[in-house]
Amino acid sequence: MYIILVYDMKQQRVGKMLKLCRRYLHWIQNSVFEGEISEVKLAELLAKARTIMEEEEDSLILFKSRTQQWLEKQVVGRERSALDTIL
Template sequence: MFVIITYDITDDKRLNKVRKILKKYLYWKQLSCFEGIITEGKLAQCMAEIDEVINKKEDSIYVYQVKNPNNIKRKVLGIEKNLMDEFL
């Protein structure tokens, strides 16, 4: 399935841990947004790892799931960022 995960983490230490977890499973598209194709099992594993890191009283994670990735159409206004290019 195709997923988009967005997050709002209040602490930089937790933020970096969540970002590191998400990088293992998905592609970093914008500062607080990851996306990609992932199995339900891998998504559950990813979310379990994140659940151990976040503070549920301060942080939020949104997961948008699309069963058929052919139903996704993305339009970008301005420059499309590929944050992985910044590290190469």
């Protein structure tokens, strides 16, 4: 399955969430990730995300698609560089 994940977290928890999501998905923009992932891996990611999040304050939204082909992506402006993805 192909997913897009976006989160909105309090600043003090952003670093942990970023690190977690990058273990499962591709980072494409500040707080936005995409990638192919299995149901099992996604459940694992969400379980870990819930331990980082304060569910009253933070928010995570997933868009799931059976296949990436059903989505066309368009980038306007700056593309995240290789350097950014290392940082």
